Amino acid sequence: MMRALTFHGTQDVRVDTVDDPEIINPRDAIIRVTSTAICGSDLHLYDGVIPGVMPGDILGHEFMGEVVETGPLSTLVRGQRVVVPFTISCGRCFHCNREEFSACDNSNPAEKQDLAEKAYGHATSGIFGYSHMTGGYSGGQAEFVRVPFSDVGPIVVPEHLDDEQVLFLSDILPTGWMAAENAQIEPDDTVAIWGCGPVGLFAVQSALAMGAAKVIAIDHYPHRLELARGLGADIINFRETNVLEALMDMSGGLGVDAVIDAVGMEAHGFAIDNIFDITKQKIGIGADRAAALRQALLAVRKGGRVSVPGVYGGLADKFPLGALMEKGLQLRTGQTHVQRYMKDLLARIEDGTLDTTFLISHRLPLEEAATGYRNFKEQQDTWTKVVLKP
Template sequence: MRALTWHGKHDVRMETVDDPGIVNPRDAIIKITSTAICGSDLHLYDHFIPSMQAGDILGHEFMGEVVEVGPKSTLKKGQRVIVPFTISCGSCYHCNKSQFSACPNGLPADNQDLGRQGYGHEMAGLFGYSHLTGGYAGGQAEYVRVPFSDVGPLVIPDGIEDDKVLFLTDILPTGWMAAENAEIEPGDIVAVWGCGPVGLFAVQSAFLMGAERVIAIDHFPRRLELAARFGAETINFEETSTYDALMEMTGGIGPDACIDCVGLEAHGGFVDNIIDQIKVSTFLGTDRIHAIRQAIIACRKGGRVSMPAVYGGFVDKFPLGALMEKGLTLKTGQTHVQRYTHALLNAIVEDKVDTTFLISHRLDLEEAPKGYKMFHDRQNEWTKVVLKPGMGVGKEAVAA
């Protein structure tokens, strides 16, 4: 089969690799019909996430048709399914608490020490996201093996196009959980750092949860425009001081809840961010944490901070004193995707949640390397890239 493979920083290639097969009785094989490039994939593209190996197949946002099942799978051949990016057994201590991204059984035993060394516990198993998370082949390919297929995949009813439900695999539940972790109450003012895919879904989710005002922060005009479509007020951090603007917009109190959807690759010519960039470039640090610093400083006293954004290592200059003295609550974590998929599918069917607005470009799977480069280099125009096997090379579809 054809698949997108990682070979180093900014080096991803379409290659012919072995077809996947059934390994365990709960497995299923999915023929990919749509797969997407996630902002988190760019962390791999920029080689910020450790334990990648040459030839690893990328991709954790995908859906398709069931073509083969193990004897203990509950799926049937021919069904269309979306597949959560988290690999969870469904019956362990954490799964029984609906903490699916904390499941230890989604990770092979020989990968568990990597997470314990860095974080104290093993990581969750994730598709296409380094050997720290299991070394599983991802879904930017023609076919993929899905472990625990009786737990993760959600069958999609006939008549619903891929584009409407593809993001149930990751970014829609992630944006929703980000807003949920912010404990939004009716009348709240919510500030969202980053108007990438997760940030835009967090904006939409915050309004659905009762926020009176949502303030979206970014520097890409197109992304700020998309946030404004849902009624968000916007701040371009290249044109104004984010902290000063937030204080003015909230009467000096600060937002009730702040959501960091930026993560370890924060942009901007801020003093702390420049220092972080120097440390990353000289291997003295791993993360640029300007966004979460700013969210904590700006949040009102007694407020809530939600951090769906990805961070990878140890950081300094973290405003721990502000977090404590202001009495803030910080909630974070990989998304418990399976907890949300059924309810969010219903919201899509009932037209309560819009997903297709995000897609800017559709490419054939063979053009995945181009998709990565453009998504990385031209983030204003390339807001979301969907890859479709068999679409036809050169038949790029650009959203209106």
């Protein structure tokens, strides 16, 4: 038996004693988790706005650890330290062969696909610890976890790098990098990024690494804005400044070249459209609060690029489709193809080009995970990233 964080209902997570994972398929491995993190996407589960989460589900999709058992077709070796991507991918299907790993056709079991197909037209890949829409897999906020397709996903990390340097290869670092890549950044670009949470901050870092001339970070939490400034971004506090007017001024009246929505479905703000969205989300008749995305589509220049790494799960009202079409915008979205980026980003961590540890504000034992969730939600200015140690 092991200890693991389980879902019991909206804003009710507990560390329980559950069965140990077992090898089920020959490509499986069992990982002893040494570090795991709470992701902003986990708060969507915590708040009860993602369908298909059941009482007793083990949460968590950002984790790493030591290989303790392998199936006969695993390429991993006992004792190796590995970081595991949050997307579960077979490596052999049409999409995996195109390195579209988060669109894998085989990792989401057939019996789990109906809900996603009804919502999205197609099922997504499997995702650790997220929802039965994404396979119902047990997550990594636990002492041990079963890793399917272990010959495809995990990356072996060198012993001279500690957990905190590489843990975020599991999700938020590749997500921020892919967000900047999807913005198709060119030299001399001005890029605006909504949200200075972990993904937004890594998107700031990535956009600058890709050569953006100016990156503008938008949020209302002072400490998070200062972290963005420390990375080299200009900042806008949307509680104090008219964002659209400021962006026009900062882009010479043209509008910014590219925008990144790193906020997603639980946007903050007191604009009347967002207040309506919040109310509908709470009573169950609306799924997504898209205030940041609406603002981003209005702010980007004509012919500009729109990148959306922020998680959306359902329907959004008042979507400015006219702005998207009439301005000739390019829109790119998606869950992250983590496996595509891990090797390159690991090299950038090793040579010091990218730092990942500046985000971490709190380290807690797994037994205090519920406290971590509560404060990560309620104290977002200062609880920038929580790492749990089983």
